[in-house]
Amino acid sequence: MKRFNPAYSFLYILWIVLFVIAPLVLIxxxxxxxxxxxxxxxxxxxxxxxxxxxxxxxxxxWYALLITLLxxxxxxxxxxxxxxxxxxxxxxxxxxxxxxxxxxxxxxxFIGILSQNGSVNHFLTFVGIGPxxxxxxxxxxxxxxxxxxxxxxxxPIFNAIDELNPSFVNxxxxxxxxxxxxxxxxxxxxTINGVKAGxxxxxxxSLSLFMLTRLIGGNKxxxxxxxxxxxxxxxxxxxxxxxIGVVLIVAMVIIMFVTGERRKKGRKGE
Amino acid sequence: MKRxxxxxxxxxxxxxxxxxxxxxxxxxxxxxxxxxxxxxxxxDYIDPQLIKKFQRETGYKVRVExxxxxxxxxxxxxxxxxxxxxxxxxxxxxxxxxxAHLLKPLNKSRIHGLANINxxxxxxxxxxxxxxxxxxxxxxxxxxxxDQMVKANQVQHWRDLWSPRFRNQIMLVDSxxxxxxxxxxxxxxxxxxxxxxxxxxxxxxxxxxxxxxKAIVADEIKMYMAxxxxxxxxxxSGEASEMMANNSHLHYVVPSEGSNLWFDNLVIPRTAKxxxxxxxxxxxxxxxxxxxxxxxxVGYATPNKAAEKKLPKSVANDPQFYPDEKTISHLQVYQDLxxxxxxxxxxxxxEFKMHGH
Amino acid sequence: xKKRFSWQNLYLIFVFALLYVPxxxxxxxxxNRGGTMTHFTGFTWQHYxxxxxxxxxxxxxxxxxxxxxxxxxxxxxxxxxxxLQIYSVKRPVVKNAILSLNNILxxxxxxxxGASFLIFFTFLGFKLGFGSxxxxxxxxxxxxxxxxxxxxxxxxxxxLIDxxxxxxxxxxxxxxxVILPYIAPGVFAGYFMAFTYxxxxxxxxxxxxxxxxxxxxxxxxxxxxxxxxxEINALSALMFVFSLLLVVGYYFLxxxxxxxxxxxxxxxxxxxxK
Numbered sequence: 001m002k003r004f005n006p007a008y009s010f011l012y013i014l015w016i017v018l019f020v021i022a023p024l025v026l027i028x029x030x031x032x033x034x035x036x037x038x039x040x041x042x043x044x045x046x047x048x049x050x051x052x053x054x055x056x057x058x059x060x061x062w063y064a065l066l067i068t069l070l071x072x073x074x075x076x077x078x079x080x081x082x083x084x085x086x087x088x089x090x091x092x093x094x095x096x097x098x099x100x101x102x103x104x105x106x107x108x109x110f111i112g113i114l115s116q117n118g119s120v121n122h123f124l125t126f127v128g129i130g131p132x133x134x135x136x137x138x139x140x141x142x143x144x145x146x147x148x149x150x151x152x153x154x155x156p157i158f159n160a161i162d163e164l165n166p167s168f169v170n171x172x173x174x175x176x177x178x179x180x181x182x183x184x185x186x187x188x189x190x191t192i193n194g195v196k197a198g199x200x201x202x203x204x205x206s207l208s209l210f211m212l213t214r215l216i217g218g219n220k221x222x223x224x225x226x227x228x229x230x231x232x233x234x235x236x237x238x239x240x241x242x243x244i245g246v247v248l249i250v251a252m253v254i255i256m257f258v259t260g261e262r263r264k265k266g267r268k269g270e
Numbered sequence: 271m272k273r274x275x276x277x278x279x280x281x282x283x284x285x286x287x288x289x290x291x292x293x294x295x296x297x298x299x300x301x302x303x304x305x306x307x308x309x310x311x312x313x314d315y316i317d318p319q320l321i322k323k324f325q326r327e328t329g330y331k332v333r334v335e336x337x338x339x340x341x342x343x344x345x346x347x348x349x350x351x352x353x354x355x356x357x358x359x360x361x362x363x364x365x366x367x368x369x370a371h372l373l374k375p376l377n378k379s380r381i382h383g384l385a386n387i388n389x390x391x392x393x394x395x396x397x398x399x400x401x402x403x404x405x406x407x408x409x410x411x412x413x414x415x416x417d418q419m420v421k422a423n424q425v426q427h428w429r430d431l432w433s434p435r436f437r438n439q440i441m442l443v444d445s446x447x448x449x450x451x452x453x454x455x456x457x458x459x460x461x462x463x464x465x466x467x468x469x470x471x472x473x474x475x476x477x478x479x480x481x482x483x484k485a486i487v488a489d490e491i492k493m494y495m496a497x498x499x500x501x502x503x504x505x506x507s508g509e510a511s512e513m514m515a516n517n518s519h520l521h522y523v524v525p526s527e528g529s530n531l532w533f534d535n536l537v538i539p540r541t542a543k544x545x546x547x548x549x550x551x552x553x554x555x556x557x558x559x560x561x562x563x564x565x566x567x568v569g570y571a572t573p574n575k576a577a578e579k580k581l582p583k584s585v586a587n588d589p590q591f592y593p594d595e596k597t598i599s600h601l602q603v604y605q606d607l608x609x610x611x612x613x614x615x616x617x618x619x620x621e622f623k624m625h626g627h
Numbered sequence: 628x629k630k631r632f633s634w635q636n637l638y639l640i641f642v643f644a645l646l647y648v649p650x651x652x653x654x655x656x657x658x659n660r661g662g663t664m665t666h667f668t669g670f671t672w673q674h675y676x677x678x679x680x681x682x683x684x685x686x687x688x689x690x691x692x693x694x695x696x697x698x699x700x701x702x703x704x705x706x707x708x709x710x711l712q713i714y715s716v717k718r719p720v721v722k723n724a725i726l727s728l729n730n731i732l733x734x735x736x737x738x739x740x741g742a743s744f745l746i747f748f749t750f751l752g753f754k755l756g757f758g759s760x761x762x763x764x765x766x767x768x769x770x771x772x773x774x775x776x777x778x779x780x781x782x783x784x785x786x787l788i789d790x791x792x793x794x795x796x797x798x799x800x801x802x803x804x805v806i807l808p809y810i811a812p813g814v815f816a817g818y819f820m821a822f823t824y825x826x827x828x829x830x831x832x833x834x835x836x837x838x839x840x841x842x843x844x845x846x847x848x849x850x851x852x853x854x855x856x857x858e859i860n861a862l863s864a865l866m867f868v869f870s871l872l873l874v875v876g877y878y879f880l881x882x883x884x885x886x887x888x889x890x891x892x893x894x895x896x897x898x899x900x901k
Contacts, residue, residue, distance in 0.1 A: 012709030012769070019766035020728050023743035035609040052621055059624075078642045081635040090878045091639075098646045099823050100870055101653070101863055102847050108855050109649035111490070112656070112664040116499050119652075133438070135499065136485045150646065155816070163782060197774070201733075208736040218485025219444060222624050225736045232738045233341050234446065235616040236609065245739045253727045274807065274814075281700050288693040295686040308839070313849035333839050336849035342833070349745050351755040352837035489851060497665050516663070 024249070031242040035235075043243035053227075057247070060223040063142065064206035070146040071202050072195065075153035079194075080187075082154070083161045092158055096151050103148065107215045110144050111135065114216075136218030144216045145209055152205075153198040160194025161187075204252055224248055306331040307547040310343060310354040312534070315407075317567035324554050330547040338489075347372050347539045355542045356551060361396040361533045362447075364403045365606035373402045374538040380549040383556030390598070391533065391573040395605060403535035404552055407570040409507035410593065410601060411448050411530040413523045414514075419501035427525045428456040431502065432475075436482045441495065441503040444488045446619035447604055447612075448530060449476065452504060455528045461602045464611055473618040477625045486623060495520060506532065507591055508570040515569065522590040524597055531601035533573070650867060657860035664855065674861040681858065684846070688862065690757075691826070691843040698764035699821035705765070706772025706821075707814055711806075713773065714780040733770045740767060741834030748835060755837030763835045764825045771824060772817035779813035780806075 034040045047053045082091050098106075113119050114134040121131040134140050168190065172182040188195075208225030219226075224244055231241030309316070313336040321332045335354070337343040340363040347354060348370065359367060367373050378384070384392075387405055397403045415425045419439070424430060431440060442449055451461035453472035463469065484500050495503050496516040503513075510522040536552055554560055561577035571591050572578060578586050586592060607615070653664075657675075661668035678684060709729070716722045732740060744766070748759045783806070791805045807814075829844040836845060847859055 009708045009712035011705045012712055015705060015709070015766060015769055016725075016728055018747075019744070019769075020731050022747060023740070024731060026743050026746060027739065035613045052617075052624060056624060074642065074645075077638060081639055084635070085639070087878070090875065093819075093874045093878065094643070094871075095646065096819065096823065097867075097870060097874060098650055100826050101650055101867060102844055103827060104829070104844070104847055104851060105653055105855065105859065105863055106649045108493075108664060108851075109652045111493070113649065113652060115494075115497055115665065117497055117665055147645065147649075150642075155820075159778070159816075193778070197778070200730075201774075204733070210736065210738075214444065214487055215490055218441075218487060219623050220485065222620070225738075227620065228736050229738045230616065230620065232742055233339055233345075235613055236341055236344070237613050237616070238742070240613075241739070245735060249731055249735065252730060256727050256730060257723055274811065278700065281696050285693055285697050285700075288689050288696070292686055292689045292693060295682055295689065298682060313851070335837075335839065335841070338848060345742070345745070345834070346837070349749040351745075351749045351753065351759075493663075496663075 027242045027245050027249075030238050031246050033239045035237045035239060043240050046240065047243055047247065053244075056222055056227060057224060059221070060207050060225075063138075063145075063221055063223065064203050066142050067145045067149065067206045068199055068203045070142060071149045071153045072198065074146065075150055075198065076157055076195070078150075079154045079157035079161055082158060088162075092155070095154050099151050104211065104215075106148070107144070107212060110140075110147075110216060114140055135216065136220060138217070138221065141212065141217035141221055145206060145212055148212070149202045149206065152201045156197035156201065157191065157194040160191040160197075164190050200255065204248075204255070207248060207251075305329070305544065305547065306333050307544050307551055308332075308353055308355045309334045309551070310347075310357040310539070311336055312358060313338065315358065315534075315568060317564050319567075320555075320560055320564055323560075324551060327554070328547070328550050330544075330550060332551070344370075344372075347541060350541060353541050353543050354539050355544050355548050357537055357539050358406055358534050359537060361394070361535065362604045362606045364535055364537060365396040367537065367539070368397070368402055369606070372540050374540055374542060375401050376404070376538065376552075377549070381556070382553050386556055386558055386561070386574050386576040388573055388575040388578075394533075394603060396533075396603065397535075403537045404556070405573040406534045406536050406555070407508065407565070407568065408531065408533045408573050409571055409591075410524045410532070411452070411504070411506055412510065412590075413525065414495055414503040414505060414510045414520055415523070416495070416498060416501050416517075417519050417521060418498070422521065422523075425502060426523060427527060428452055431482065431504070432479055434482075436502055438482065438484050439501040440479075440482045441484055441491055441500045441505075442486045443491055443503075443505045443509070444486045446616045448506075449486075449504070449622070450615050450619055451530055451602075451604070453479075455525075455602075461530060462605045462607060464607060466614075469614065469618060473622060476618075476622045480622070480625050492516075508568070511569040511591060524590070524593050524601075526597055526600065528600040528602060531598070531603050533603075650863075653860050654864040654867065657857055657864045659857060662857060664857075664860070674857040675865075677858050678861045678865075684858070684862065687841050687843055687846050688866075690840065694757075694761055694764055694842060695822050695825040698761055698825050699768055699818050702765045702768035702821045703772050703814060703818045706769045706817060707776050707810070709769065710773045710776035710780060710810075713777060729770045729773050731770075732767050733774075737828065737830030741831040744831060745834040755835060756840040759835045759837075760832055760840060760842065763831050764828065767828070767831060768821035768824050771820045772814075775817035775820060776810055776813040779810040783809050 031043055032039055032041065034042050078095075082088055082095070085091055111118075115121070116131060116133075116135075118134070120134060125131055164187065168186055169182060172186045177185065207223060208228065209223050210225040210229045213219060213221050213223055213226045224247075228241045228244050228248075231237045231244070235241075307330050309332060311334055315336075316334065321334070324330070325332060337346065340360050343357060343359060344363060344367060346352060347357065347367070364373070381404070384400070384404065391405045391408060392400055413425050413428075413431070415422070420436075424433070424435065447461070450469070450472055453475045454461055454463060454468065457468070457471060457475060459465075459468045459472070485494075487494065489509075491503055491505055492509050492513045494500060495505075495513045498517070498519075507522060507524075510520070514520045514522065536555065538548055542548060555564070556574065558574060558576035558580055561572050561574035562580035565572035565574075565577060565581060566585075572581075578592070589597075606612075656664045656667065658670050658672070659667050660671040660673070713722060713725050713729070716725065741763075744759075744763050745755075748755060748762075753759055787805055787809070788801055791801050796804065827844065828842075829848055832842050833845050833848070836842070843862075847855075850856055850859065
């Protein structure tokens with residue numbers, strides 16, 4: 001291809017400068033100020049020095065991992081089998097459609113479903129198990145978070161499988177591979193980029209979930225997002241909030257570089 | 271390419287249609303003229319009928335915009351770019367906004383009916399002489415219990431909440447000042463203490479409460495309690511009255527050893543523009559019949575003494591929401607402790623939340 | 628073979644049921660006379676009639692759709708051009724750097740984005756309202772468009788472009804005849820996702836809105852203070868049914884058109900052969 005004329009992407013560059021770099025500079029700048037407006041490293045000391053924030057970070061990563069894993073386990077087979085249906089594009093659209101309903105409303109619906117007098121507990125009482133405490137448990141938090149994230153995982157995996165050349169699969173079958181071998185040696189490695197994209201799209205937002213931690217988790221799970229929200233909206237300690245934000249962004253950049261383009265390119269070159 | 275272009279044109283056509291509909295609707299509501307008063311209020315915190323009445327009486331239009339926390343409102347007003355004429359902050363926020371020079375002083379000569387307000391609620395520490403604020407609603411912090419699960423005599427005081435009887439039964443409102451304040455009062459200290467020893471002791475005391483805490487939630491607490499999700503909740507009187515309207519098994523107690531007394535107040539932020547309309551509105555809301563109507567709709571306690579007389583006896587004499595003099599004398603008002611101290615309160619509360627597991 | 632197939636369908640039915648249960652729950656209770664989302668006491672249309680007489684609410688819905696359609700359109704155009712730019716960068720380090728910048732808004736918590744946009748707009752003296760909300764929605768939708776378009780570009784066969792240039796196509800022709808048709812599915816997916824993000828957003832909009840302009844999610848949050856009113860359920864039910872019809876209708880119209888087009892082409896080819 002002849003070199004792409006940069007004049008066309010002027011707006012994109014402008015966007016990066018105005019809406020990415022400018023806020024980024026602002027956040028980094030703010031992270032060096034304490035709550036009374038003095039220039040300081042105290043926020044970083046508080047973050048890395050006190051056990052509270054590190055414990056919260058680990059907790060947050062742990063829950064994000066669980067959410068991502070559960071989402072992946074549900075989404076991969078869905079994306080795979082969805083690809084074999086007739087009208088698969090229509091079904092894919094229907095997977096995305098639930099995300100158009102307001103998140104808060106869906107959370108309230110789940111509260112109705114999971115509460116003491118809710119539908120699930122009516123069912124449990126009916127089959128003789130008796131009502132259980134479902135809301136405010138870790139399990140229900142992970143479940144509802146995964147519910148929210150599923151469409152964002154299915155989409156990239158679906159696209160990757162969609163692009164998979166069926167002749168590879170056929171070749172593998174012809175050569176006598178079992179279904180499992182075909183899947184683990186051919187299909188999964190060839191769709192790994194879709195999985196990566198899906199994990200990126202789910203894992204990092206899961207670190208910064210905030211509303212569900214309160215509504216469904218009863219604030220028993222505190223994520224980085226909850227802490228940032230508190231510091232921006234309640235404590236008004238924008239410095240500390242920005243510090244956690246900087247940590248999140250650095251984590252994201254590391255994840256991008258580890259799972260990013262470079263490796264793929266290298267493999268292609270071989 | 272052709273399909274893409276027609277797709278784009280299609281969307282633009284729909285946008286144009288939507289834009290025309292929107293401006294038509296705006297005109298129909300008459301919100302485009304310059305005589306519009308913008309009230310920046312908590313969600314559903316004024317009777318819509320009163321707004322209609324005000325518009326009919328005075329000819330001014332009212333536009334209500336809403337916020338969901340004092341701090342978010344503070345940020346919006348501080349940054350400007352909007353034209354809010356009146357806002358409704360809580361008392362400690364009045365103090366904070368005053369310090370940040372975000373408020374315009376009231377011109378008392380243009381206000382009629384301030385005498386209707388109970389003198390107990392005027393000239394308080396957060397705003398001496400009411401130079402900046404007119405009380406709008408007031409209330410307390412207290413305990414809500416469900417009489418199907420708890421007997422009345424089991425929850426009369428803050429210390430009762432620590433009883434092992436309530437394991438995984440209590441909901442707390444997600445507010446650092448209030449929950450730390452509860453622990454401080456339980457230990458006999460001031461809710462405005464800056465003494466680190468007392469604060470640490472309060473935090474330790476809260477950690478002991480952890481096994482009893484079912485969840486720490488915000489506005490949803492009303493719905494949860496109304497649905498019998500928990501036996502006991504610590505929350506504000508206004509929220510309590512709303513839950514009780516939906517579930518007759520709920521009752522509200524203000525512990526006699528003391529609690530918090532809070533106010534929401536009408537103030538004029540520095541973004542204000544339409545002063546005639548502002549004073550017309552303040553005077554309108556001070557009129558006893560209007561204040562009473564608003565209190566009936568919102569369900570919070572009115573500071574307007576004349577309005578109190580117009581309320582049904584069952585409401586005005588209800589000790590849950592209009593407590594007796596002795597209880598009121600033990601109530602404490604929050605003061606703005608400055609950002610550093612507030613930060614410490616919040617950090618302690620965050621640590622308590624994380625202590626849960 | 629047959630048995631395995633039914634297991635697959637069973638699984639898919641299960642996933643769809645899971646995704647739609649809360650939505651049907653919402654719709655079911657929009658007909659509840661009881662006024663809450665737990666006890667169904669009787670059937671009523673009351674919440675729907677309330678909704679239709681609430682002209683402020685209708686205005687908000689219209690504004691929300693306007694913002695969503697327009698912002699996602701502009702974000703798709705800018706994002707697609709941006710993806711082309713990233714694609715044309717050869718050095719992997721630069722590429723990764725731009726991609727990281729691109730992704731920052733995707734991973735930053737909404738509250739941070741909202742607060743920093745607010746500071747930014749007020750710093751510029753921008754009046755808060757429709758314009759600031761539109762710009763913010765464009766801003767946070769661009770990265771997802773880039774992420775949807777870029778993989779399509781990466782898998783594009785370069786020889787296609789070479790062939791086109793060899794045959795004397797201009798740059799614009801290469802773009803409109805070769806590249807664009809190839810990446811179109813990614814562009815549409817990007818538009819779709821941008822639209823989704825815009826509809827969903829609460830925190831950013833809350834910060835950057837003002838002067839009477841509101842979107843649906845901000846209004847829902849404000850009203851949720853008193854518990855969700857079933858009027859909102861009724862609204863969601865209507866919007867859901869409407870978008871369902873739109874999506875299904877669009878899909879089948881598309882199918883019908885493309886099959887007509889192929890038939891036409893076949894006929895054309897047939898006549899040419901004659």
